[in-house]
Amino acid sequence: MPDRISSDLIANLLDGECVNRDIIVDNFSSLASANNRSVTFFNDVKYKDDLLKTKAALVILKKEHSNLFGGAAVYVDDPYLAFAKVASLFNKTKYFDHIHSSVVLGDNITLGSNVFIGPNVVLGQNVRIGDSCFIGANAFIGDDVSIGNNVDIHPNVYISNQVKIGNHCEFLSGAKIGTDGFGYAREKNKSWFKIPQTGSVVIGNNVDIGSNSTVDRGAIDNTVIEDGVKIDNLVQIGHNCLIGQNTIIAGCAGIAGSTKIGKNCMIGGAAMIKGHITIADDTIISGGTGIGKNIENPGKRFTNVFPYNLEHKDWLRIANNLKKMGKK
Amino acid sequence: MPDRISSDLIANLLDGECVNRDIIVDNFSSLASANNRSVTFFNDVKYKDDLLKTKAALVILKKEHSNLFGGAAVYVDDPYLAFAKVASLFNKTKYFDHIHSSVVLGDNITLGSNVFIGPNVVLGQNVRIGDSCFIGANAFIGDDVSIGNNVDIHPNVYISNQVKIGNHCEFLSGAKIGTDGFGYAREKNKSWFKIPQTGSVVIGNNVDIGSNSTVDRGAIDNTVIEDGVKIDNLVQIGHNCLIGQNTIIAGCAGIAGSTKIGKNCMIGGAAMIKGHITIADDTIISGGTGIGKNIENPGKRFTNVFPYNLEHKDWLRIANNLKKMGKK
């Protein structure tokens, strides 16, 4: 958590080539809002004007762009990723052992070292929390929950009974993990009888879950979120889903129950994925797209939202023409 | 809440035919993960292999499938529903009278017997809670709220002033009931003036509402959720909606204000229903489908999402052709 970093150290960290040595920076910034103590990055020629005008002390960029910039620079292959790594050096918060006096602890709690538990947190029975964890105010952790090391649980998060969480995870405010799945059998009189939801949720390492997102517990077996999965805000993961390693899911998407999503998939915002299907590895699903069938071949991209904007009056004409197609 | 159940008792409960008597089970499970003390079920020939390999002590299945399985069995008409009922025997939690010392109670609170109120719960004035209710940690219950018997309110739920709730309801973590509806009148300068939302929400018996779902209070009259309605996670119910008896609504769906939905409807995940319309009884709306007009005839199914997956490049061709339809 340094206050000042040198260009040498940055080049070293990034395995990059340092053009000017002994430049000291104390903040990270965009090109446009940089000051003469900032490190920033340049990745896209669209921002060439910003590069020319930047006041930054140090710019991280590709060597192929070296002709565009005469100032102090570090050359790397992927400036965006490199910048993220430098920025994260400035942004580390260190938590320290502190259990607020208002915390309610069940029996048989095991806490690692350097654990912070904020006001009004409630922990159930048989909870195990690893080292260097942060549990924000008003969070709830149920019975028999196990949490690894370096996990950040923000305020107002709910973790239900028996949920298992790996290391280096982060759950943003309002995320709900392990609430009951949505399973009902229909009676003859058309009322619904709830299926007990007695599986749980198993979450790997390096998993992030966004604000107000919900991950249902399994009906009998578990819902599984593998290592490296990143989930944005207001996403719903149904019961007994499996989300494969390093898959990323943008905001407002919904994955219905028992669907298995492969590794390294990219699922756009507000995408809707049906239940009980399988999606191959490396699939890309565009934002807003509905997926209703298995995807068997890996590495393909699927879309069904319009690639242009439709004015209301033009759309009405299209819709009228489509309607005719529906006639027998 | 038994620990062990006999096959006779199960057959009796289900009004089913018991092939082998005196089988004792102590857990319920899927076919694949059953052990020799499990009861499980078989409903779909798709899982025939699992049936052949199951280690379960007892299988609930249809009599027409009796030739597929030689082990201990109970025959019923609807194995899924039957299994749900057996499973629920194992899954009963009994709450007992306990009001945590941190609970904040307003004036004139009436509590039934066997009520559990967890840490940091806040109750307003004139709250009435029936028998055998559970109010989880960090929940908030406003003024003049009335709650029936056997209601489970999970942690971090918010119930606003004047909301009325029947018996045997369950609200999952983060559900918000009775927040203000979204009503504004536009000023000449294009700013918005808020319409006071002074109706409330009336919820019948056997209603379940999912995690982080929101049910708005009415503007003047009430929002109404009838008996037996089941609502999944991240669903929005606008002000002055009426959701008819036994209608089920899957995750991420949104119903805009003043819409009246009939009885026994099935609304798929991420369906979007316009405001101020009426939907007939027994309507089925597929997941992701938008409904913008009244549905007058009961028992029909509506869909407007693709029944196949579209690769990005194929969709671009379709979209280009559609665009031409929009030209005058």
Added chain:
Amino acid sequence: MPDRISSDLIANLLDGECVNRDIIVDNFSSLASANNRSVTFFNDVKYKDDLLKTKAALVILKKEHSNLFGGAAVYVDDPYLAFAKVASLFNKTKYFDHIHSSVVLGDNITLGSNVFIGPNVVLGQNVRIGDSCFIGANAFIGDDVSIGNNVDIHPNVYISNQVKIGNHCEFLSGAKIGTDGFGYAREKNKSWFKIPQTGSVVIGNNVDIGSNSTVDRGAIDNTVIEDGVKIDNLVQIGHNCLIGQNTIIAGCAGIAGSTKIGKNCMIGGAAMIKGHITIADDTIISGGTGIGKNIENPGKRFTNVFPYNLEHKDWLRIANNLKKMGKK
């Protein structure tokens, strides 16, 4: 906050014409549920029957409708807006200085006069709250947050560090303001590296944000919500968005990161707007519509949801015909 209001006072407030003087009302209501002490309004000839049968003491309506109603009336140009203003007279809650004993306060807190802070609220360091604010139970306010006057923060709301909020704002239960934006750079091994989110959220005056909605903090620069913006429930606003003055966004909509929306726009429920685009002033986006490109000309309306309901079997025929368009 009067209990009784006279027709003269209402006419005066509304700059309307009062047909009958000295009528006293003590509640506001719809036409249908009015009693003989109610003020109500009539705006739409669709409700003519309700007008004829109403028991209201006083009706607010357009002068052009005066022939439809013989009772006590106030004539105005916009009865709905006028009614909202009258109704709001009855609906004012006055908060008074009260900090509950369970509140956890950080160092260097500045509170205005008439501030109510409910049970279990947690405030960080260097928080500034103006006059006549309400902070509901179990809310969390982070470090360095500044809140203006007349702000209502309902129970279970989360306001993260450094968020700035103007005057006359209202955040409904479960809203999360300033949680981390969703930004990751991809490593060569396909895992994701989180970009620190060190911008914040700046919110103007007269902004309302609905229940369980989420507004992400900016990556480096701020997310900005301008004066008069109204946001419904379960809406996601991505990092570094700018939402222009008096724009209104209905429930379940999602705006992806870095998108700039103009002033006075109307965005329907469940609309999905791509990241990194610009939307002109006075744009109308229909509910459920996806927008993937810049909108450059102001005042236009965009739609891509069907203007009719499609029965499942008819849609399958349309979809089959569309599929053919996708073949090379």
